[in-house]
Each structure stands twice: as C-alpha cells, then as structure tokens.
Amino acid sequence: MFLKKKLKYLQKKIKTFLEIPKNVSPANRKSAVKNRILLHTCCAPCLIYPLERLKKQNLQAAGFFYNPNIYPLDEYKKRRRAVVHFSVADDLEIFYPEYIPSDFSYAVHENKDKPARCTVCWTMRLRKTAQFAKRNGFLGFSTTLLVSPYQDHGVLKKIGENVGREEGVPFYYEDFRAGFREAHHQAKSQGMYCQNYCGCMYSYMERCRKSGKL
Numbered sequence: 430m431f432l433k434k435k436l437k438y439l440q441k442k443i444k445t446f447l448e449i450p451k452n453v454s455p456a457n458r459k460s461a462v463k464n465r466i467l468l469h470t471c472c473a474p475c476l477i478y479p480l481e482r483l484k485k486q487n488l489q490a491a492g493f494f495y496n497p498n499i500y501p502l503d504e505y506k507k508r509r510r511a512v513v514h515f516s517v518a519d520d521l522e523i524f525y526p527e528y529i530p531s532d533f534s535y536a537v538h539e540n541k542d543k544p545a546r547c548t549v550c551w552t553m554r555l556r557k558t559a560q561f562a563k564r565n566g567f568l569g570f571s572t573t574l575l576v577s578p579y580q581d582h583g584v585l586k587k588i589g590e591n592v593g594r595e596e597g598v599p600f601y602y603e604d605f606r607a608g609f610r611e612a613h614h615q616a617k618s619q620g621m622y623c624q625n626y627c628g629c630m631y632s633y634m635e636r637c638r639k640s641g642k643l
C-alpha cells in the first residue's frame with residue numbers, strides 16, 4: 430500500500446514537471462507552477478484543515494517542517510513521523526530542513542518568557558519559510574499555526590506580514606481556527622500522533638508543572 434501511494438505521488442510530480450513550458454529555464458521551472466503556497470507546518474493534526482482550505486481555493490500547497498523549537502529529540506521525531514505519514518497518504522510534498530535545536534535556543538536566549546519567547550520563535554520559523562519560498566518560486570507562504578486557538582492570531586498575522594515584506598514574498602493570511610476541533614477529532618480517530626504541549630522546552634516544563642509532574 431505504501432509503495433502504491435508513493436508511486437502515485439511520484440507520477441503526479443513527473444506530470445507536473447512535464448506540463449511546464451519547454452522554454453522555461455531549469456532554474457525557474459518551479460516558479461512556472463502557478464498558485465504554489467509554502468505552508469509552514471508545525472504538526473500533522475494542524476495541517477489537516479489549512480490544507481483543505483487552500484485546496485478549495487485552488488492553491489497548490491507544499492509543507493515546510495521547520496521546527497527547531499521542538500523538545501526533546503524524541504518528540505521531534507514523533508511529530509515529523511506523523512507529518513511524513515500524512516503527506517504520503519495525501520500526496521503532499523513536504524520539505525524537511527535540518528533539525529538544529531540551537532537555532533531556537535540562540536534566538537530566544539534573551540527572551541525566555543512568554544509572550545516574547547513565542548514572538549521570537551514564530552518570527553524565526555516564518556522567516557525561514559519565507560526565504561525558502563522566495564528561493565524556490567512559491568507564490569507566497571503561510572503557516573498551520575493559524576489553526577490553533579491557543580496562539581495569538583494578531584501577533585502571528587503581524588509577524589507574517591512583516592516578514593513577507595522584508596523577504597519580498599507575500600504572506601497568505603486566513604483564520605483557520607474554525608476547523609481546529611474537527612481536524613483534531615479526525616486526527617485522533619485516525620490514530621495520528623497528537624502532542625499535548627506547544628513544542629519547546631519551556632512549554633514542556635510549563636505543561637509538567639500544570640500536570641503536577643514537577
């Protein structure tokens with residue numbers, strides 16, 4: 430079953446490549462595929478609804494799993510594995526930059542408390558997404574963080590727009606929160622891994638304190 434799905438995905442990618450006009454240079458072939466949105470992906474459950482919404486608007490999404498904030502390594506592997514499984518089942522292209530936790534620790538070393546820590550973390554991840562989107566000819570970029578009712582939407586929107594202007598690639602904003610509950614119910618019913626804390630070491634410790642584990 431896995432091999433059949435993988436073959437179908439590869440056939441789809443080859444078809445897309447062959448449909449690009451022959452006069453387009455190899456360096457710009459990706460930009461010739463219209464309506465491509467790079468979607469920063471925090472986890473598989475949060476990917477479900479934004480992807481559905483983008484498809485309905487005839488936007489071709491690709492995921493960008495850049496999350497150096499996730500702690501510990503075992504947790505990162507669980508979330509990445511869930512994204513891999515989802516992407517194969519849905520024929521979704523996902524990019525996986527190298528996992529370098531020091532990117533996060535260095536970025537927040539002077540801002541370890543909320544909300545400053547979250548602002549710095551979001552900015553770092555969205556900037557990396559925007560830079561990759563621009564280099565690879567995407568129409569714009571967005572993030573699955575916009576589906577979460579636990580995040581500050583106003584701040585996320587402002588960061589995305591600012592980063593987009595600075596990096597020269599449009600930020601696609603939509604309030605995806607309406608689909609959060611249904612998507613997570615779907616994820617659980619499918620046996621998809623669902624985390625119980627945001628991701629970083631500090632949010633992990635906060636979760637432990639609230640649950641009485643510390």
